Amino acid sequence: MDVFQSLSEEIEQIPAIDVHTHIRMANPAASDLAQIALYHFIMSELESAGISLTAPDTLSPQKKLVEASVGFPRIRNTASCWCLEQILRDLFDLPLPHESDIEEAFKRVDACKSSPNWTGEVMRKANVSKALSCEDWRKPAHPGDSLFAPVLRVDDLINEAHSAHTLDQLSKATGHPVYEAGDLKKAVGELVENAKKRGVVALGAAFEPQIDFGPGDRVAAGSVMSLALLGQKITREDRKTIRSYVLDVILQSCAEHELPFQLMLGIRHIPNTEHAITGHEVGTAAMYADLFKRHSKVVFDVLVSHAVLAGELAVVARSCPNVVLSGAWWYLAFPSSIRRVLRERIEMLPMTKCCGFFSDAQCVEWIYGRAKLFRKELAVVLSQLASEGYLSRDDALKLAHCYLHENPKRVYKL
Numbered sequence: 001m002d003v004f005q006s007l008s009e010e011i012e013q014i015p016a017i018d019v020h021t022h023i024r025m026a027n028p029a030a031s032d033l034a035q036i037a038l039y040h041f042i043m044s045e046l047e048s049a050g051i052s053l054t055a056p057d058t059l060s061p062q063k064k065l066v067e068a069s070v071g072f073p074r075i076r077n078t079a080s081c082w083c084l085e086q087i088l089r090d091l092f093d094l095p096l097p098h099e100s101d102i103e104e105a106f107k108r109v110d111a112c113k114s115s116p117n118w119t120g121e122v123m124r125k126a127n128v129s130k131a132l133s134c135e136d137w138r139k140p141a142h143p144g145d146s147l148f149a150p151v152l153r154v155d156d157l158i159n160e161a162h163s164a165h166t167l168d169q170l171s172k173a174t175g176h177p178v179y180e181a182g183d184l185k186k187a188v189g190e191l192v193e194n195a196k197k198r199g200v201v202a203l204g205a206a207f208e209p210q211i212d213f214g215p216g217d218r219v220a221a222g223s224v225m226s227l228a229l230l231g232q233k234i235t236r237e238d239r240k241t242i243r244s245y246v247l248d249v250i251l252q253s254c255a256e257h258e259l260p261f262q263l264m265l266g267i268r269h270i271p272n273t274e275h276a277i278t279g280h281e282v283g284t285a286a287m288y289a290d291l292f293k294r295h296s297k298v299v300f301d302v303l304v305s306h307a308v309l310a311g312e313l314a315v316v317a318r319s320c321p322n323v324v325l326s327g328a329w330w331y332l333a334f335p336s337s338i339r340r341v342l343r344e345r346i347e348m349l350p351m352t353k354c355c356g357f358f359s360d361a362q363c364v365e366w367i368y369g370r371a372k373l374f375r376k377e378l379a380v381v382l383s384q385l386a387s388e389g390y391l392s393r394d395d396a397l398k399l400a401h402c403y404l405h406e407n408p409k410r411v412y413k414l
Contacts, residue, residue, distance in 0.1 A: 003386050014127070014400055015128070021359055021361045022360065023362065023367075029118050034062070039366055051068055053067050062103065086369050093108075133148050141199065152195045152200045155206055158207075162238060174187045175190075196259060201412045215248070217244070220245070228242075266280060266304045266306030278331050289320065307341075310332060324407065326356070
């Protein structure tokens with residue numbers, strides 16, 4: 001048996017923790033076959049291949065998939081389609097959707113997901129013991145259960161803190177009126193404390209490349225709040241002032257309540273569309289390195305989608321004990337990029353510095369597909385390093401245990 005095969009078999013047996021999903025914890029399974037087969041990565045590839053749905057919002061899930069199905073032969077080469085094929089074959093014994101058998105395929109998926117423990121069965125087959133799911137800070141966090149735990153997303157609270165509407169939402173969410181910087185700090189503290197009580201295991205936010213931060217200034221932030229509440233014009237520098245203060249206050253609360261902060265970087269959304277590309281600004285790594293140093297009591301778990309930034313943040317993580325790096329986000333979540341990112345981190349960082357796997361899934365079935373892909377690529381990289389003499393087989397397996405299970409368990413206190 002060669003090194004890759006033997007490591008693959010061992011890695012399949014390690015229970016993984018998925019540190020980032022968008023699953024609805026109250027209803028984790030896909031609503032139907034269309035939600036699985038038209039996952040947003042698949043949909044973007046179909047659109048790129050020239051498949052355009054006619055008035056998609058008016059189509060039933062079956063009709064939508066019938067129209068899209070003609071494009072599957074065009075994308076069979078992609079890693080996303082490979083994941084979809086694993087999901088359909090292993091969970092439902094189905095091929096890629098074809099117009100002639102979509103009705104029967106829908107019935108089979110419906111029959112499977114009606115099983116009382118379908119979610120648990122999918123997680124068992126994926127060998128994923130726990131998945132973290134993003135929750136909106138404006139809503140009471142789902143308390144989680146044996147399979148899922150909530151991460152409170154505070155992107156909008158930070159990015160839109162210059163808005164009177166956002167300050168009003170914070171007041172409603174916490175019961176604390178917010179009129180000045182001291183009120184804001186108290187309300188944020190209440191938000192984080194309540195989240196911790198409800199079982200939230202981390203806070204998180206995604207920031208686009210143009211979003212910058214500096215040390216928070218309470219007096220300056222209070223001045224901007226006054227302008228916002230009076231409906232006055234807010235400048236770009238004003239926005240930076242108040243979001244820097246809000247981020248600092250949130251991170252101070254994270255330190256107080258011993259909650260890690262999940263930071264997502266490297267994606268730029270295209271205005272007026274649902275599409276996104278990678279993005280990177282000169283000085284980004286240095287700016288976040290300063291943030292990590294100023295908040296040294298907070299553990300930052302950083303997810304990256306830009307290749308250059310991924311390399312720069314690996315360097316930053318070498319000098320910051322409170323920084324770990326997770327997976328390969330969005331446009332780095334493809335085999336060649338996963339291999340490059342994994343190998344760089346394995347060579348540069350202690351094995352305690354990375355949480356290896358996250359699916360970014362919107363339904364539990366996609367956890368399975370992404371887990372298959374990541375385990376395969378982890379086995380590829382570790383077998384290469386072992387064959388080249390950089391790692392013993394025992395050390396390779398120990399690292400796999402750290403990346404898949406031990407590190408996320410420690411970072412998120414699971």
